[in-house]
Amino acid sequence: xxxxxxxxxxxxxxxxxxxxxxxxxxxxxxxxxxxxxxxxxxxxxxxxxxxxxxxxxxxxxxxxxxxxxxxxxxxxxxxxxxxxxxxxxxxxxxxxxxxxxxxxxxxxxxxx
Numbered sequence: 001x002x003x004x005x006x007x008x009x010x011x012x013x014x015x016x017x018x019x020x021x022x023x024x025x026x027x028x029x030x031x032x033x034x035x036x037x038x039x040x041x042x043x044x045x046x047x048x049x050x051x052x053x054x055x056x057x058x059x060x061x062x063x064x065x066x067x068x069x070x071x072x073x074x075x076x077x078x079x080x081x082x083x084x085x086x087x088x089x090x091x092x093x094x095x096x097x098x099x100x101x102x103x104x105x106x107x108x109x110x111x112x
Contacts, residue, residue, distance in 0.1 A: 011064050011071065011088055012038050015108040023102035036108055038062060044073060064088070 017034035020027040028034070034048040046058045060075030065085075071093060073084045086093040091110035096103060 019107040
């Protein structure tokens with residue numbers, strides 16, 4: 001069964017951010033959208049557009065661990081390399097990260 005999942009790579013595609021908070025404060029209220037795309041080549045792109053029309057993109061790499069059913073994201077920022085492991089459950093995952101002692105929470109689900 002795991003080889004079927006690897007062959008089909010059902011995790012590929014576009015995800016939409018359905019919840020974004022920083023220290024409990026809603027961030028999605030400031031955005032038209034936040035999307036994350038997992039490409040066939042092992043790269044991801046996060047795209048966002050503010051309600052004022054400002055666009056931003058960030059790219060990095062990812063892998064999918066068949067045994068743990070986790071997405072493993074890697075990205076560089078400010079000369080540092082970051083890695084996040086998140087379980088992918090029924091087409092959804094949550095990324096958490098500490099920013100200046102405040103917790104950033106981003107919840108994504110398959111777009112559609």
